[in-house]
Amino acid sequence: MACQPRGRRGRGGRGNRNEESRDMRLSKSLTYILRHGANKMGLQMNSDGFVFVEEILAHQQFRSFSLEDVERVVATDDKQRFKLCNHTEDGRLQIRANQGHSVQVTDLELREVALDDPDYPREAVHGSYMTHWPSIRSQGLSRMNRTHIHLAPGLPGEGRVISGMRQSCDLAVYIDVAKAMSDGIEFFWSENGVLLTPGDAAGFLAPRYFSRAQTLKPSPCEIELH
Structure with missing residues (x-):
């Protein structure tokens, strides 16, 4: 570049x-x-x-x-x-x-995450909304019209987390990154610290990779995955 x-x-x-x-x-x-x-x-x-x-x-x-x-x-x-x-x-x-494209960008300077990387998060979080939870719980997370699903290494304000989800999100879905990578799902770091994945061949992160989920507003509360 x-x-x-x-x-x-x-x-x-x-x-x-x-x-x-x-x-x-x-x-x-x-x-x-x-x-x-x-x-x-x-x-x-x-x-x-x-x-x-x-x-x-x-x-x-x-x-x-x-x-x-x-x-x-x-x-x-x-x-x-x-x-x-x-x-x-x-x-x-x-x-x-730095990320969020719906058009193909071939050289975005993404850093691929490997299982032997000492700093990769074993668990990452995707921010969404409770209105979408029934669909997410049954089908998984979809990249929809974008090239990647966006994840963060934690909630906004935790440590160095600055991006990866909107402040308005009221649902946090946690992903078992190690399990997904073991199944061949690729993950990449963007330049501003967002964890990106294209998901599987259909563009999904299946529910089997969910480790937990919680509502964020008015206060954090665990919700059932099944």
């Missing part, structure tokens, strides 16, 4: 509410483009998932935003969803999403 990382800024406080609202709009628009819609919007995405920032800012939807806006949104994103760096050949600034 031809990329020279740019130095990260500190996560200082944001400006007024109007600026925060603009930042949120920009973050959501970048997320859509870099995970799903670059080609639909006429933007060229490289095989490693990067899109040149100047091309994004030239698009009609982004003409009210500046390079400084993009840099601020990347630097202050608590979940580190994006990577911003200079192309090594021509120095042009480029950006990509």
Whole structure:
């Protein structure tokens, strides 16, 4: 991957509410483009998932935003969803999403997890919602239209966990990673610490890999797997 990382800024406080609202709009628009819609919007995405920032800012939807806006949104994103760096050949600034793609990205710099890795989590958690529990309990977790199922090594706020599930999730499904890997299911680390798996050939993590499940709101409570 031809990329020279740019130095990260500190996560200082944001400006007024109007600026925060603009930042949120920009973050959501970048997320859509870099995970799903670059080609639909006429933007060229490289095989490693990067899109040149100047091309994004030239698009009609982004003409009210500046390079400084993009840099601020990347630097202050608590979940580190994006990577911003200079192309090594021509120095042009480029950006990509660290995970969450529904389009195929062949060189996302994912680190494959092996059973003999000393740091892989024996158990990982997927955040969802209780309304989906009947389907999850019977069919398993599905990657749906994405290329991977997203897992975290713990709940948000535990240790170094910053990403992998939405804060609004009210269901946590815990996965026996070692058992799944023993059956040939692959797992990968993204650059921002999300554990990713494509699941089985059909894109599922079957219920037999669930180690436990619990509701998260209003307070954690174990629920039956069967």
